[in-house]
Amino acid sequence: MSLFFFYSFLYFVLLVSLCFSSSFEHHLCSPTEASALLQYKQHFEIISYASYNCDRASFPKTKSWNESRDCCTWDGVTCDMLTGHIISLDLSCSQLFGNFHPNSSLFQLHHLHTLNFDNNYFNYSSIPHNIGRLTNLRHLNLSDRTFETMLHNYFTNLELLSLFNVNISSPIPVNISSSLRYLDLGYTNLRGVLTESFFLPPNSFETLKLSGNHLLKGVFPKIHRRHTVNGVGYFIHRHLCSLNHLNLYGCQFSGSIPDSIGNLTQITELDLSLNHFTGHIPSTISILKHLTIFGLTSNSFSGEIPDVFSNLQKLRYIDFFNNSFNGPFPASILSLTHLEYLGLSSNSLSGPLLSKASMLQKLSELDLSDNSLNGTIPSWVFNLPLVDSLWLHNNQFSGLADEIKTNPTLQLLYLNNNQLSGSFPQSLVNLTNLSTLDHSSNNITIDEGINITFPSLEFLLLSSCELKDFPHFLRNVKTIQYLDISNNKICGQIPNWFSGMRWDSLQFLNLSHNSLTGHLPQFRYDNLQYLYLKFNSLQGPLALSICNMSSLILLDLSHNYFSDSVPHCLGSMASLTVLDLRRNNFTRSLPPFCAQSTSLSTIVVNGNRFEGPVPVSLLNCNGLEVLDVGNNAINDTFPAWLGILQELQVLILKSNKFHGPISTGSLAAKVFGNFKAMIKLDDEDTREINLVIKGHDIELERISTIMTTIDLSSNHFEGVIPRTLMDLSSLWLLILSHNNLRGDIPMKLGKLNMLEALDLSWNRLTGKIPQELTRMNFLAFLNLSQNHLVGPIPQGQQFDTFENDSYGGNLDLCGLPLPKQCGTSDSSHAPQQLESEEDEGESYFFSYSFGLVVGTVMWSLMFKYRKPKWFVDYFDGLMPHRPKKRAQRRRT
Ligand SMILES: *[C@@H]1O[C@H](CO)[C@@H](O)[C@H](O)[C@H]1NC(C)=O
Ligand SMILES: *[C@@H]1O[C@H](CO)[C@@H](O)[C@H](O)[C@H]1NC(C)=O
Ligand SMILES: *[C@@H]1O[C@H](CO)[C@@H](O)[C@H](O)[C@H]1NC(C)=O
Ligand SMILES: *[C@@H]1O[C@H](CO)[C@@H](O)[C@H](O)[C@H]1NC(C)=O
Ligand SMILES: *[C@@H]1O[C@H](CO)[C@@H](O)[C@H](O)[C@H]1NC(C)=O
Numbered sequence: 001m002s003l004f005f006f007y008s009f010l011y012f013v014l015l016v017s018l019c020f021s022s023s024f025e026h027h028l029c030s031p032t033e034a035s036a037l038l039q040y041k042q043h044f045e046i047i048s049y050a051s052y053n054c055d056r057a058s059f060p061k062t063k064s065w066n067e068s069r070d071c072c073t074w075d076g077v078t079c080d081m082l083t084g085h086i087i088s089l090d091l092s093c094s095q096l097f098g099n100f101h102p103n104s105s106l107f108q109l110h111h112l113h114t115l116n117f118d119n120n121y122f123n124y125s126s127i128p129h130n131i132g133r134l135t136n137l138r139h140l141n142l143s144d145r146t147f148e149t150m151l152h153n154y155f156t157n158l159e160l161l162s163l164f165n166v167n168i169s170s171p172i173p174v175n176i177s178s179s180l181r182y183l184d185l186g187y188t189n190l191r192g193v194l195t196e197s198f199f200l201p202p203n204s205f206e207t208l209k210l211s212g213n214h215l216l217k218g219v220f221p222k223i224h225r226r227h228t229v230n231g232v233g234y235f236i237h238r239h240l241c242s243l244n245h246l247n248l249y250g251c252q253f254s255g256s257i258p259d260s261i262g263n264l265t266q267i268t269e270l271d272l273s274l275n276h277f278t279g280h281i282p283s284t285i286s287i288l289k290h291l292t293i294f295g296l297t298s299n300s301f302s303g304e305i306p307d308v309f310s311n312l313q314k315l316r317y318i319d320f321f322n323n324s325f326n327g328p329f330p331a332s333i334l335s336l337t338h339l340e341y342l343g344l345s346s347n348s349l350s351g352p353l354l355s356k357a358s359m360l361q362k363l364s365e366l367d368l369s370d371n372s373l374n375g376t377i378p379s380w381v382f383n384l385p386l387v388d389s390l391w392l393h394n395n396q397f398s399g400l401a402d403e404i405k406t407n408p409t410l411q412l413l414y415l416n417n418n419q420l421s422g423s424f425p426q427s428l429v430n431l432t433n434l435s436t437l438d439h440s441s442n443n444i445t446i447d448e449g450i451n452i453t454f455p456s457l458e459f460l461l462l463s464s465c466e467l468k469d470f471p472h473f474l475r476n477v478k479t480i481q482y483l484d485i486s487n488n489k490i491c492g493q494i495p496n497w498f499s500g501m502r503w504d505s506l507q508f509l510n511l512s513h514n515s516l517t518g519h520l521p522q523f524r525y526d527n528l529q530y531l532y533l534k535f536n537s538l539q540g541p542l543a544l545s546i547c548n549m550s551s552l553i554l555l556d557l558s559h560n561y562f563s564d565s566v567p568h569c570l571g572s573m574a575s576l577t578v579l580d581l582r583r584n585n586f587t588r589s590l591p592p593f594c595a596q597s598t599s600l601s602t603i604v605v606n607g608n609r610f611e612g613p614v615p616v617s618l619l620n621c622n623g624l625e626v627l628d629v630g631n632n633a634i635n636d637t638f639p640a641w642l643g644i645l646q647e648l649q650v651l652i653l654k655s656n657k658f659h660g661p662i663s664t665g666s667l668a669a670k671v672f673g674n675f676k677a678m679i680k681l682d683d684e685d686t687r688e689i690n691l692v693i694k695g696h697d698i699e700l701e702r703i704s705t706i707m708t709t710i711d712l713s714s715n716h717f718e719g720v721i722p723r724t725l726m727d728l729s730s731l732w733l734l735i736l737s738h739n740n741l742r743g744d745i746p747m748k749l750g751k752l753n754m755l756e757a758l759d760l761s762w763n764r765l766t767g768k769i770p771q772e773l774t775r776m777n778f779l780a781f782l783n784l785s786q787n788h789l790v791g792p793i794p795q796g797q798q799f800d801t802f803e804n805d806s807y808g809g810n811l812d813l814c815g816l817p818l819p820k821q822c823g824t825s826d827s828s829h830a831p832q833q834l835e836s837e838e839d840e841g842e843s844y845f846f847s848y849s850f851g852l853v854v855g856t857v858m859w860s861l862m863f864k865y866r867k868p869k870w871f872v873d874y875f876d877g878l879m880p881h882r883p884k885k886r887a888q889r890r891r892t
């Protein structure tokens with residue numbers, strides 16, 4: 001019986017132990033720790049966007065967490081194999097989304113040694129100070145832009161702390177934690193001054209990253225081996241000597257680098273870019289033989305670059321861009337067999353590049369642009385085994401070495417703005433991968449016999465090269481997208497082979513500023529978008545076939561001798577946005593713009609012999625910003641209906657045969673009020689004006705929509721100045737001179753407080769000059785001469801800057817700057833004799849241009865104080881961007 005019970009008991013024990021062993025025995029992890037983790041997990045949603053910065057291999061690690069498995073096997077969890085305690089939690093890139101609870105159950109994991117929350121979304125929670133309860137924590141990574149914290153000393157025993165992108169917004173406490181070896185406080189909004197003692201014992205960093213704290217000041221620490229005597233004997237502080245990674249990119253450090261930098265013997269990465277450092281680079285850097293990355297860009301370093309690189313054989317990356325280094329190219333750099341990137345651009349290096357063979361087996365990008373290097377470009381440059389991009393522009397190189405062996409890996413070659421002369425380098429053959437060649441602003445000839453093929457060439461820039469002919473080698477180029485041969489000396493007709501090329505990929509063609517003659521051929525480039533032919537001597541009528549280039553966005557035919565009528569189809573091309581026909585010999589009536597399309601935003605036909613009325617079809621151009629029909633023979637009344645076009649900002653009707661009143665009763669009053677774009681521009685808008693003065697003439701070289709303009713001068717307008725003009729409060733230039741306007745100058749014109757230039761001269765205006773005009777704070781040019789104005793000239797503000805010639809030839813004006821004082825009547829005064837037509841024009845242009853030059857100077861003075869954001873001007877904005885340097889800066 002008892003035996004039975006005994007066996008039953010044994011059986012029971014066996015069962016129970018079997019039971020236990022199946023559920024718990026090989027669960028290393030303690031149930032309390034497991035449940036703490038599960039509790040923690042419940043506070044977060046899983047949303048992939050929360051880890052959008054991570055690579056595709058990342059996954060939500062907490063998904064695999066459940067009770068049926070030992071927590072030591074959960075993703076991201078590591079246990080101590082002996083004790084079973086969780087010692088490491090790596091939840092980086094785990095798509096966690098939610099708030100971090102101040103006393104999260106996580107803080108019960110007292111044995112945690114490593115905690116990594118890199119790249120999740122914690123909704124800008126504060127880092128809970130309970131984290132200080134994790135006294136065994138050594139590595140803490142909270143890098144994320146969605147934490148905020150104060151830097152407290154709850155990190156006392158940490159060896160690794162990364163708070164990259166956490167918003168700290170405070171100074172760094174000096175005694176942050178002396179056990180720290182790795183500290184990343186990049187982009188944390190640190191501020192204040194980092195004292196040198198931060199670098200001193202007891203702190204002893206191996207990695208220190210403070211990049212992107214643009215309010216953090218400091219100096220580069222002096223690195224001494226200090227010897228102190230204590231009870232036992234000599235003691236050597238080897239502080240900072242173990243530093244291997246220092247990143248101060250984009251802070252506000254200043255001062256120079258001390259010679260003692262040579263004591264940083266373990267340093268591998270040193271990035272001091274974008275600070276205010278000055279002085280020379282100490283030659284003690286020659287000792288830093290572990291250095292791989294050396295970045296000093298955008299500081300104010302000066303002096304020669306010490307030629308001490310031969311021992312720094314691990315260097316992979318050197319970037320000294322944008323400093324004031326001078327003297328020769330440091331030849332010892334040529335011995336760096338591991339160098340991949342060398343950037344010395346935007347300094348003042350001078351003298352030649354050595355022609356001795358280089359050992360640069362790994363170099364793929366060489367940027368020496370914007371220096372004063374001279375002599376011939378040695379062969380090794382083109383022959384680097386891994387060469388990819390060469391930026392040698394803006395130097396004074398005078399030629400290429402004779403025997404060049406090129407490496408077909410080369411893709412980008414910038415030789416522009418040097419003094420290269422002679423024949424186009426025949427040796428640039430075998431460049432099968434070359435996609436961009438910028439050779440502009442040199443002096444070369446391209447022999448007809450030369451037969452180079454560039455099977456991958458997309459961007460070719462040969463402007464300002466003194467070329468006398470179209471480059472024949474282009475016959476072999478099939479892939480061209482961007483071709484600029486402007487500003488050369490190419491004479492004669494555009495050759496048939498050129499216009500007949502089947503360049504389907506060509507988008508941009510600039511042939512302007514040459515001496516091309518003859519008719520415009522039919523180009524076969526179906527996808528051309530930008531065509532510049534300005535400043536040539538092309539002539540004859542435009543063929544209808546020009547409209548076959550159906551992708552055209554910009555067509556600039558200005559400053560040629562094109563004649564006859566403009567094909568009507570040109571006004572209705574589907575994509576055409578900018579049409580510039582100025583200064584040609586076109587006649588007849590204007591084509592019906594926008595009759596079948598609405599894309600035109602800029603129409604400039606100034607300086608032709610167009611006749612007839614302004615085409616009413618313009619009403620369809622609902623994006624029209626600039627309309628310049630000046631200097632033609634257009635015979636029409638004021639096109640008040642243009643007021644419907646809400647984007648119109650520049651309206652130039654000057655020197656035509658317009659007649660009648662500017663306003664026709666109440667109708668026009670409304671119309672001017674409708675020029676909405678002229679009414680309100682952002683206050684941010686600033687002013688850039690490009691004036692070119694040729695002889696007595698003046699031209700807005702690039703008509704900028706920023707410069708809202710109404711120029712109705714030299715027509716036969718009559719009637720009064722419309723009161724509604726005052727609503728155009730963004731107007732910059734208002735020119736109504738040389739018409740037959742009568743009546744007063746409206747007092748309310750003073751409301752045009754952005755106005756820079758006001759010209760009402762040569763009309764029949766009467767009455768006094770309203771004192772209100774002094775409110776125009778930007779007025780830099782004023783011409784009220786040759787009217788019938790009387791009374792005192794307003795005083796004060798801008799009016800103190802105008803001279804006699806602003807007022808000449810009026811009936812009875814008095815007060816400064818005129819000699820006649822007010823109060824005394826001078827009845828002998830008579831209006832000035834009208835000059836002959838031609839003289840009139842000349843004096844008009846002269847005073848106009850003079851006034852505007854003065855005005856421009858004044859604006860620039862004013863802007864010194866008003867700090868404008870300069871505008872990217874309209875046309876540049878439209879052009880496709882030239883190939884840019886490839887983004888080459890590392891993310892730090
Ligand atoms: C627990 O996780 C495992 C593996 O991830 C899964 O197969 C199992 O269905 C889960 N159990 C529960 C109750 O979610
Ligand atoms: C938070 O901590 C307090 C004591 O510090 C404790 O009483 C409370 O239960 C905790 N709350 C949670 C949700 O853990
Ligand atoms: C290292 O520091 C010592 C002590 O300040 C100094 O004398 C020495 O010149 C430094 N070494 C270098 C290479 O700068
Ligand atoms: C190159 O520049 C150096 C230093 O500026 C100058 O002395 C030398 O004459 C120049 N050489 C040539 C060929 O222009
Ligand atoms: C161009 O390549 C061919 C064949 O690869 C080679 O024979 C020739 O020497 C190369 N020419 C130059 C100038 O590198």
Ligand SMILES: *[C@@H]1O[C@H](CO)[C@@H](O)[C@H](O)[C@H]1NC(C)=O
Binds near residue numbers: 443444
């Ligand atoms: C260009 O080079 C030729 C000789 O090759 C010379 O006659 C001419 O003056 C140079 N032009 C300029 C602008 O330097």
Ligand SMILES: *[C@@H]1O[C@H](CO)[C@@H](O)[C@H](O)[C@H]1NC(C)=O
Binds near residue numbers: 451452453476
């Ligand atoms: C130029 O070279 C290409 C390809 O190498 C060849 O097809 C063509 O006939 C050559 N032209 C001349 C004029 O030598």
Ligand SMILES: *[C@@H]1O[C@H](CO)[C@@H](O)[C@H](O)[C@H]1NC(C)=O
Binds near residue numbers: 561563
């Ligand atoms: C403009 O065309 C007319 C004929 O229509 C011609 O007499 C005149 O010379 C041309 N002007 C220019 C500058 O080509």
Ligand SMILES: *[C@@H]1O[C@H](CO)[C@@H](O)[C@H](O)[C@H]1NC(C)=O
Binds near residue numbers: 635636657
């Ligand atoms: C303008 O055209 C009208 C007829 O449409 C004509 O009577 C008038 O003379 C022309 N004016 C000028 C200045 O040519």
